[in-house]
Amino acid sequence: MGFLDILYFMVPVSIAYAAPLIFTALGGVFSERSGVVNIALEGLMVMGAFIGILFNLFFFDTFGAWTPWIALLAAMIVSGVFAILHAVASISFRADQVVSGVAINMLGLAIALFLTKMIFDKGQTDFIKKAIPNFDVPLLSDIPVIGPLLFKGIYGSSILAIVAAIITWYVIYKTPFGLRLRAVGEHPMAADTMGVNVNKIRYIAVIISGALAGIGGAIYSQTMTRDFGHATINGQGFMALAAMIFGKWHPIGAMGAAIFFGFAQALAVVGPSIPLIKEIPTGYLHALPYVVTILALAGFIGKATGPKANGKPYIKGSR
Amino acid sequence: MSNRMINLLVPAIAVFLGLLVGAIVMLASGYDPVAGYIALWQGIFGDTYAIGETIRQITPYILAGLAVAFAFRTGLFNIGVEGQLIVGWFASVYVGAAFDLPKVIHLPLAILAGAAAGALWAFLPGLLKAKMKIHEVIVTIMMNYIALHVVNALIKTWSGGGDKTDRILESASLRSEFLSSLTDYSRLHYGILVALLMVVVMWFILEKTTTGFELKAVGFNENASEYAGMKIGKNIILSMVISGAFAGLAGAMEGLGTFGNMYTRGGFTGIGFDGIAVALLGANTPLGVIFGAVLFGSLKYGALNMPNAAQIPEEVVQIVIALVIFFVACGYAIRLFLTKISKKKEAK
Secondary structure, eight states: OOHHHHHHHHHHHHHHHHHHHHHHHHHHHHHHHTTOOOTTHHHHHHHHHHHHHHHHHHHHHHHGGGHHHHHHHHHHHHHHHHHHHHHIIIIISOOOHHHHHHHHHHHHHHHHHHHHHHHHSSSSOOOOSOOOOEEOOTTGGGSTTHIIIIISSEEHHHHHHHHHHHHHHHHHHHSHHHHHHHHHHHOHHHHHHTTOOHHHHHHHHHHHHHHHHHHHHHHHIIIIISSOOTTSSTTHHHHHHHHHHHTTTOHHHHHHHHHHHHHHHHHHHHGGGSTTGGGSOHHHHHHHHHHHHHHHHHTSTTTOOOOTTTTOOOOTTOO | OOHHHHHHHHHHHHHHHHHHHHHHHHHHTTOOHHHHHHHHHHHHHSSHHHHHHHHHHHHHHHHHHHHHHHHHHTTOOOTTHHHHHHHHHHHHHHHHHHOOOOHHHHHHHHHHHHHHHHHHHHHHHHHHHHHHOOOHHHHHHHHHHHHHHHHHHHHHHHTTSOSBOOOOOGGGOOBOHHHHHHTTSOOOBTHHHHHHHHHHHHHHHHHHSHHHHHHHHHHHOHHHHHHTTOOHHHHHHHHHHHHHHHHHHHHHIIIIIIISSOBOOSSOOSHHHHHHHHHHHTTTOHHHHHHHHHHHHHHHHHGGGHHHHHOOOTHHHHHHHHHHHHHHHTHHHHHHHHHHHHHHHHHO
């Protein structure tokens, strides 16, 4: 297999794996830019993945071909609501945000598995009938080299993810809301003095992050696994969190990092059919994306500093 | 109400709220919460066998709780207990099966191998935190997944493509005829003594040694400690290593005591994550960890009885555990509520 063939093989898979990470990492950007550490992304993604599959299974007869897309909406709403728990704990109740996040992660998985057992009477759901489809973009896919690389067999959800990253960039850097969001995350007291409702902005940001992570989870379950079980998400949320840090809390940076992590995951999946890499036992290949994540973080010595007020609850009147 | 009283009441209320919401979840899903909790109770204390198994389950929970608590006390959040436990489990089983030595040497050696593997697995996140200021939470989480996949691969290589390791030799086993026969032939083993010993060790390190004082000081205030001449990086690494050693021991208890071998896993054991709950509920003190471990270990084992006795999925208990962590994290709100009540009483 030539180098170009490997690329034709790898790049579409990478982009497919990147889409859920992009959405979830964007969620992380919203939350952490407002000053709320969101390690709960994993649990929110689990919830989204579960709801996506559940909705798809139950409403396929009603919505037909549109089911996976409406399932994304359902996952978005449920995960957004679920994120309110994290918001209440870390904004109003001044909880340690990492601990609250861990609780949400455990809770999300536990609720999803409890419901799976209750509804399906087994450890995982049935397989969905209609996954998110992939297609060749007309005209563009006929361009030599770039066509087969970027526009053949692409998932609609991947295009959606890139659009979402651009919209997020616009919202955070070009709108009044985005300015307030960043102000609240950097210096909440200054923002408060200027009449910005710190807690309200933070609540909105955390709910948005839940909604985006929900979409991410539902994309993952409806493109990759096509059912839901205990190992469906398996650290995707944490990887999205790492992508956000690697992308320095910037939407476009997070997207780039997510594509990079998508590539690492694709390597683990298609590795066994690529020369040289196939010599490595598959077990170790599965560990590769996580190793790459640590290496990526370690490569950014001292450069990755988050929003200044990240992780600190805002208490009126305190200095 | 005294501060001490409130400190004790907050976790108690958190547990109560957790169980209450758990009951509501059961009720809302069409199950009978009373039958559910009776089945849970029976699963924990129903007969001597159940009690023996419950104590066995508590053993790794104590050690995992100590691991999280120790790191917490020194200002670090070790979410990597799960991975450290897995490598500790594997290392102890490897030493237990690959060498043939007299029991006096073999058993301690196998236990130490588990601790050493856990410590090594925690060393890297400590190093990255100390030298490059990379947050330990992300690195330890990634190390969990690496541990899971690497150990699975190692088991496959060792067994020539199979899914479980060889059994450990009798000379490395923690099994106890005596404890087992006492509890109607449950899998209760001597590990509980190791766990309790480690509770004392943690207390001793933190409260009675200069090292422990330094570790705590760095956790309280890095800048002040550095100004006082303490080496921040060294203390961060040391703290992670000790924490990892506790976690590795938890794995060794599973390997040398409960199972006697190791098999490939599709997912995590969950003990490491529940260790966070144990530590938080126990306010990160050695004694508190025992209470936390008794509670969560019992819940976890008793839950296995729920599908049979009450047709309720055992996952409901995991929901309860997650809720307890959530409510402990929201301690500020509970405190506020308690102070308000006590002020009202005083006013009267």
